[in-house]
Amino acid sequence: MQKLVDIVAGVTNGSLKASAVVEEHLARIVARESEIHAFNLVTADQARNDAAKVDEDVKSGKKVGALAGVPIALKDNMCTRGVETTCSSKILQGWKPPYDATVVTKLRAAGAVIMGKTNLDEFAMGSSTENSAFGPTKNPHDVSRVPGGSSGGSAAAVSAGFAAASLGSDTGGSIRQPAALCGVVGVKPTYGVVSRYGLVAFASSLDQIGPFTSDVRDAATLLEVISGHDPMDSTSIPQAAPSLVSVLDHGVAGMRIGRVTDLPEGCEPDVLARLEAAFDALRSAGAIIVDIKLPSIQYCLTAYYLIAPAEASSNLARYDGVRYGNRVEAADLNAMYAATREAGFGEEVKRRIMLGTYALSAGYYDAYYGKALKVRRLISDDFAHAYEKTDVILTPTSPSVAFKFGSKTDNPLAMYLCDVFTIPTNLAGHPAMSVPFGTGANSMPVGVQVLATTLGEQAMFKVAAELERSL
């Protein structure tokens, strides 16, 4: 399968036609999409038009962008003007936004070709894509297994070669966990590096958009394009996008790599073995392994599952059947609200709205939401101490390889435990990425997670590139 950087190079120098690249990807979609269900919508016509436009620009000698001709899939929670954006929810089914998300504008300006909108757990709430109102996405490595979630469609699309790259969103691990389970690279940047404008909010203080690619260089290339300050997002960090591609070959000699000695338990042995192999590889490349402790990490699940649902309960209140989306008619307003929301939201979304509403309600705020914000501070402080001693931290991305459909759907807490290694970085607002690093049980892919401190993307990418080289 073609790398993003090779497509850009070929299309830019005229040796490769963007139209041909798109047709190759569309052919793979035709062959396997009915089995995988990575997409909610494939925008084949628009993709062909966009590719033809790129080819025309190249032919006429116009300067083309940094992603010229690259087929990219978008998680279906990013607004695309005039193109259905559903969040895999019945309540938004059919909604055509009147505006583009900032990342979509940036992709288009860079010459990317948008292939379609990918499946997700409804409103990005889940770790398996089983919570999609439109049916689950299958793991391309074994279609009896989940692709992870919530950005399962975006991970599967890259894994199956439906797109050279895709974008996902990560609130508690929703890019990194499916990347690990599908054997691709997935990056959650520092909170504030990529604009959230036009990303349908799940939990505003945790959400961040990031890339899925088949290798680290592609991820760095794509992230450079989509990051940077956006005046439309008040939480966007006011500084230029970091240079990432330039550091990929720097190596890791002398870098300090943190090993968490009080890592939460419950990890599959094969996954732990791959993590050890990763430490070995980095040590061989001249890095120094240092032990660190993150004592509060054990509370991250509690903090996260109070904070994220609380914010979500407020963010999802706007789906009221008044201005957009679907409505269930009723005789009076409050009956219409309740019927619309009851019919429009799936089980997991309702559960989190309930949990979040409860955590914020009078008499419970201090005991739940208020406390969770303090625990968030403890976790952030733990990281701050750890990063005095180390440059990056290595952990598993997911405690297990891809699991079978239905194996965790009856027990919300078991599903929530999938995110135990990914949640802490969202709470801290730090960057982290999952790099494919061999296989585990049943020959399914295993990902290793590289964590860094705020705006530590360069260190993170250096280590990720080294891990990839070592394979």
Added chain:
Amino acid sequence: MAEKISKETVVKVSRLARLSLTTEETERMTAQLAGMLEHFRDIDALDLASVEPMTQPYPLKNVLRKDVELPSLDRDEVLDQAPAAESGRFRVPPTIGFDV
């Protein structure tokens, strides 16, 4: 931390959230929320008295915009997406009572 969540509380919360849960859903939700809240008691042991709440991952302040007008969205394009519209406006059923 608070007492075990009751079915009455679940019903009250569902009203606040404008979700008309079925009886069966309410039962299931009560059990599941109780299970989660039980798990979340792990933080009760922490001494958090002197800990500042963390609300923003990246410390920014004074993010401001100039008071410059940009064009409105097209009304027809917007109303076309509405479940019900009339005379250039969004139409909703009547309000009975004053729940809000």
Added chain:
Amino acid sequence: MSEVAALPNGWQLIVGLEVHVELATKTKMFSASANRFGDEPNTNIDPVTLGLPGALPVLNQHAIELAMRIGLALNCKVQPCTFHRKNYFYPDLPKAYQITQYDHPLNIDGHLMLPGEVRIGIERAHLEEDTGKSTHFGGSSGRIHGSDYSLIDFNRAGVPLVEIVSRPDIRTSEQARQYVGELRSILLAVGASDAKMEEGSMRCDVNVSVHKPGTPFGTRCEIKNVNSIRSVGRAIDYEARRQVDVIEGGGTIRQETRHWDDATGRTETLRTKEDADDYRYFLEPDLVPLVPDQSWIDAVRAALPVLPAARRKALAELCGVDKDGESAIVVVERGQDDYVAAVVAAGGDPRRAVVYVQQAFAEQGATPKVPAKDLAALTILERDAKVTSTQAKTLLTDLIEAGGGDVSAMATKRGFEALDTSAVEAMVDAAIAAEPGAWQKYCNGEEKALGALVGAVMKSSKGKADGKVITALLQAKRP
């Protein structure tokens, strides 16, 4: 305005006001769509205004500066502040939460002075966003009750608001009216809002309770839909009497929100505290703190105009009138105090200048057409008794119609030549002779009898004699 009788049996009225004002910005609080009244429905909308999925708020710098002006004009402390979400469902609230300020508002702890050195505390003046507008159709009254459906216009949604919350320091409906009037003058003076109650850019919620002095305040009711200064007074008077009647009838006051009906002059229950919503306030994660530094605050303060109270005081001192009197209030509200000062500077009589302007310049705006020196000349003609006050009024009308001119020439043209004192004295003597009864009464101390004598002189002089001169002569002749 007539003072309504005080509450019976020693009941004391306690009032606090929450006043919402729409800020005079070009765009909305959190987005770049227009803040403009009266446009076609849903033509000032954008993703933020409509609460579209994925839209994010960004603070309007000008809105913050206008809010700071209000705070500083109300003697508030301007402080670092944050924004919260107030969560509730309503069709005109697009996101199902209002972004507002909660535990850390921009402006706190101010005050506003009313006539008689009455100090009304300002608890806070915080920023928030307005809602859209619902119109109810069907049913009988166009009211929300019994309607068949509602239509929503989101042009107003997201318009910047400042909510100014007074302390419960107001004790009479007259004070409440003065408070709203003074607040309005300040808002206009600092350019923060057009403060039109009839268009809803200034809206009052009135909290009313009653108690007996020395006992705790009673349960309060909040009255909404009070849309004019006059209604503020009427609603308070009605509500206070209602509460006293309920309590004296053995009932208790429920904490509730009540609706003022201007047509019937009554308040009625809108909703009770029992069905009050749980707003689940929490810090708005899409916004970051606002921390105005001292140099910013100082710059806003330095740019503030002289406020109405100070201008009234200056005018009153210049003209020798009461600073809380009608002429000072009216002239300053119209912004004509600088003009009066110019008239005085041109040699005009100060007291006459302010009175002329108050009485005759209602349509003239802050910069009347009549040149200050011409009005000054008229005040001098009258002061020096070259014309009578009645003649001066006529000349003032002429002057305004002509947009200025030589008042002496105008007086001549009208045939207004003041009689010399000896001629007037002769007429006074003639009047005394002609009206012996009236003269006798006047000499016996009946001041009322003066009128007949003055009138007789005026008549015989064909209006050319000055009433004040006649009076002075009569007084001098009284034994």
